[in-house]
Amino acid sequence: MLTKRKKLNEVSKVQRHDADTGSPEVQIALLTRRIEELSVHLTKNNKDKHSRRGLLGLVADRRKHLKYLESSNKRAYGTLVKKLGLKK
Numbered sequence: 001m002l003t004k005r006k007k008l009n010e011v012s013k014v015q016r017h018d019a020d021t022g023s024p025e026v027q028i029a030l031l032t033r034r035i036e037e038l039s040v041h042l043t044k045n046n047k048d049k050h051s052r053r054g055l056l057g058l059v060a061d062r063r064k065h066l067k068y069l070e071s072s073n074k075r076a077y078g079t080l081v082k083k084l085g086l087k088k
Contacts, residue, residue: 028084031062
């Protein structure tokens with residue numbers, strides 16, 4: 001679960017301006033953090049099928065946001081992918 005402090009840290013890394021909370025970069029960063037935390041949970045609790053389904057939904061949602069960002073702003077997409085370490 002993302003606490004307020006964790007969320008603010010993630011937002012401050014990728015926000016476009018001081019009041020930015022809804023840009024695609026911020027949404028992708030928050031989804032990535034939630035995916036990482038849920039992945040750690042699932043390594044400890046491998047029979048938790050409900051959380052696994054939620055994880056797949058988060059991954060699909062992040063993929064949609066990434067696809068939108070790539071089509072609208074390739075430069076921002078490239079810097080975000082490097083910053084978050086998503087593609088190898």
